[in-house]
Amino acid sequence: MDTKIIFHCLGISQKRYFKKFVIPTFVFAILFPFLLLIALPSIMTGIMAILIVLIIFILVAMVLIYPITEIEKKRKEINNSIHYYITHMGVLATSQMSRVDILLRLSQNEAYGYLARETGRIYALIYYWHISFPVACRFIAKRTPSILFSDFLDRMAHSVQAGQDFENFVISEQSVVMNDFMTMYKDSLNSIDMIKEMFISMCMSLIFIVAFAIIMPIITGLDAILLLGGSIAIFVVTELVIVLFAKSKVPTDRIWHTLEIETVADRRIKWSMPISLLACLITIGILIEFLHLPITIMFAVALTPLLFTGLIAQTEEGKIKRFDENFGAFIRSLGGAAGARSGLIIESLKELVSHDFGPLSQNISNLYKRLKTRLNTMRSWEHFAAGTGSNLIERFATMFVEGTNVGGKPAIIGNIIGRNFMDIVSMRKLRYSSASSLIGVLYGMTAGIAATMFLAVSIIAMLAKLFSRVPIPDMDIGISMAAISNSNIPLLTTMLMFMMVCHSLISAMLIRIVDGGHHFNTYTHFVGLVWISALSAEVTIRGITPLLGMM
Numbered sequence: 001m002d003t004k005i006i007f008h009c010l011g012i013s014q015k016r017y018f019k020k021f022v023i024p025t026f027v028f029a030i031l032f033p034f035l036l037l038i039a040l041p042s043i044m045t046g047i048m049a050i051l052i053v054l055i056i057f058i059l060v061a062m063v064l065i066y067p068i069t070e071i072e073k074k075r076k077e078i079n080n081s082i083h084y085y086i087t088h089m090g091v092l093a094t095s096q097m098s099r100v101d102i103l104l105r106l107s108q109n110e111a112y113g114y115l116a117r118e119t120g121r122i123y124a125l126i127y128y129w130h131i132s133f134p135v136a137c138r139f140i141a142k143r144t145p146s147i148l149f150s151d152f153l154d155r156m157a158h159s160v161q162a163g164q165d166f167e168n169f170v171i172s173e174q175s176v177v178m179n180d181f182m183t184m185y186k187d188s189l190n191s192i193d194m195i196k197e198m199f200i201s202m203c204m205s206l207i208f209i210v211a212f213a214i215i216m217p218i219i220t221g222l223d224a225i226l227l228l229g230g231s232i233a234i235f236v237v238t239e240l241v242i243v244l245f246a247k248s249k250v251p252t253d254r255i256w257h258t259l260e261i262e263t264v265a266d267r268r269i270k271w272s273m274p275i276s277l278l279a280c281l282i283t284i285g286i287l288i289e290f291l292h293l294p295i296t297i298m299f300a301v302a303l304t305p306l307l308f309t310g311l312i313a314q315t316e317e318g319k320i321k322r323f324d325e326n327f328g329a330f331i332r333s334l335g336g337a338a339g340a341r342s343g344l345i346i347e348s349l350k351e352l353v354s355h356d357f358g359p360l361s362q363n364i365s366n367l368y369k370r371l372k373t374r375l376n377t378m379r380s381w382e383h384f385a386a387g388t389g390s391n392l393i394e395r396f397a398t399m400f401v402e403g404t405n406v407g408g409k410p411a412i413i414g415n416i417i418g419r420n421f422m423d424i425v426s427m428r429k430l431r432y433s434s435a436s437s438l439i440g441v442l443y444g445m446t447a448g449i450a451a452t453m454f455l456a457v458s459i460i461a462m463l464a465k466l467f468s469r470v471p472i473p474d475m476d477i478g479i480s481m482a483a484i485s486n487s488n489i490p491l492l493t494t495m496l497m498f499m500m501v502c503h504s505l506i507s508a509m510l511i512r513i514v515d516g517g518h519h520f521n522t523y524t525h526f527v528g529l530v531w532i533s534a535l536s537a538e539v540t541i542r543g544i545t546p547l548l549g550m551m
Contacts, residue, residue: 006067008143009074017067025063029056071145072248077114078146079184080252083424084395085115086152086170086177090416091403093170099133099160100126105402111258111395118144122153134161148180174416178423184251185427191249192434192514199242199510200445203503206235207452210499214456214492218463228492232499239506246513253428253516254391255320261386265316269520272309276523279305295490296454296541299497300534303527310524316389317517319359321428323388326360328422331400335414343410346371363387377401396421428516435515439525442507446529449503450536453496458544461489497537504529 007014033052085106092102100123106112107120118140125136134157141153152173159169213231217224284302287293293301330352337348349368357364363384370380381401385394396417403413508526512519 004143009071022063029060074114075145078149081112081115082148083181087420088399090170090174091399091413093167094408094412095406099166188251195246211456236502243510257391257394259386263386265389268312272312276305276309295493296497296534296537300531303530306523307527309520313518313520314524320389322359323390324425326358327393328418330357332414332418335410339411446532447536450533451540454537454540500533
């Protein structure tokens with residue numbers, strides 16, 4: 001990997017990085033074991049020696065791996081914002097602003113993160129260092145971690161050098177950059193299939209580990225609780241690692257708005273969580289005091305009140321998706337109407353209030369009423385975006401207002417925003433489709449895991465009941481009958497159900513990561529997966545008991 005890109009992203013020179021981080025870490029790694037051996041010679045034995053070597057290895061690895069992780073982080077940050085960035089640039093280019101002023105305005109937008117910093121560097125090279133526009137663009141293009149942004153900067157430098165009109169160039173680049181973004185997005189969605197296969201394969205392998213942990217005490221006489229606890233820990237940690245890996249691969253595409261305006265939907269979700277938790281506590285108290293249900297069903301019933309929060313979040317998220325589907329048509333209509341009326345937004349909006357834009361119609365009516373007061377245009381549009389709850393509408397509505405305020409052409413702005421908006425919505429629909437297929441797989445796999453685990457417990461329970469009725473001989477017959485007869489079946493059942501609850505939560509988190517929804521929406525699938533686990537467990541236990549009894 002090019003060192004120029006590495007240290008450009010770190011914001012530090014290569015020489016300084018080696019002086020401040022690499023050399024001190026390597027010196028510490030060399031001297032630390034010797035100093036410890038002199039000061040505490042007794043500690044450098046057995047497991048402690050291995051632990052010290054491991055700590056040194058981790059420190060050295062962190063110094064070497066940190067720059068690579070930073071590059072990947074910055075690349076993902078740029079790629080996840082490039083579609084907003086090019087749309088915003090196209091909107092501003094329709095005004096009479098100069099290229100440098102457009103770069104300055106884009107660099108001041110904190111929503112673009114590292115992309116704004118890179119744009120600020122181009123502006124600084126041009127404005128403060130008096131470097132020509134094409135040279136500044138090519139300088140950053142060679143150092144930015146994103147290939148998409150680097151290619152765009154190279155094309156922009158060439159167009160300026162060739163004398164092409166900047167507005168025409170940026171408008172033509174809309175389709176080029178959006179196509180590149182959509183290709184990248186589709187590649188990321190293809191990785192979901194890989195993650196799905198990986199998750200299933202690892203879970204299938206880990207099932208056998210847990211099953212062996214249940215059965216092995218019969219042969220070895222080891223503590224069943226210790227073995228099962230260790231295997232459950234391995235199972236949960238492995239699933240968490242896969243979820244973190246999935247989070248790094250799936251594109252970051254926020255659905256909900258980021259405005260500080262609190263809406264009715266925000267208040268519903270915020271207050272639903274304490275109510276759900278209180279209901280969980282009350283349900284647990286009732287189950288313990290009055291109801292004597294199977295352990296598996298008790299877990300499911302105790303967690304069911306969380307479904308209240310999940311359903312509210314799911315309902316509000318469904319409304320946001322409907323708003324997104326209608327915004328593209330609205331903004332194109334508004335831009336066209338405003339272009340025909342010399343940029344008069346309020347008069348154009350008055351014409352559109354009577355039109356039907358589906359669930360967005362009421363929000364458009366409220367927007368018109370706010371704009372008619374002529375108090376604060378930007379704040380009115382922010383309330384409009386907050387009312388829809390959509391991050392996409394928030395970002396693109398802000399661009400529309402900013403572009404028209406600086407003298408941009410409303411008709412062209414409306415077309416740019418509407419086209420790019422619908423491209424992003426179409427990508428999201430592919431993402432939702434991938435998430436739907438993942439949901440079916442996870443529900444089926446959860447039922448299979450629960451059936452397998454509780455089948456093993458049922459066999460142990462049958463053997464424990466069988467050997468509790470016969471005298472245990474003082475000879476080695478290949479199995480530990482004492483371990484069988486002393487098996488704590490209720491505790492094993494509780495531990496397995498705890499494992500299934502953890503698996504259900506991690507699976508629900510994976511679904512949320514894939515579809516990009518609100519984190520409270522996790523509870524919908526979490527409760528559903530727990531119930532699937534509990535019902536599968538009970539069906540297995542009650543179905544296999546008569547068969548084992550006949551044996």
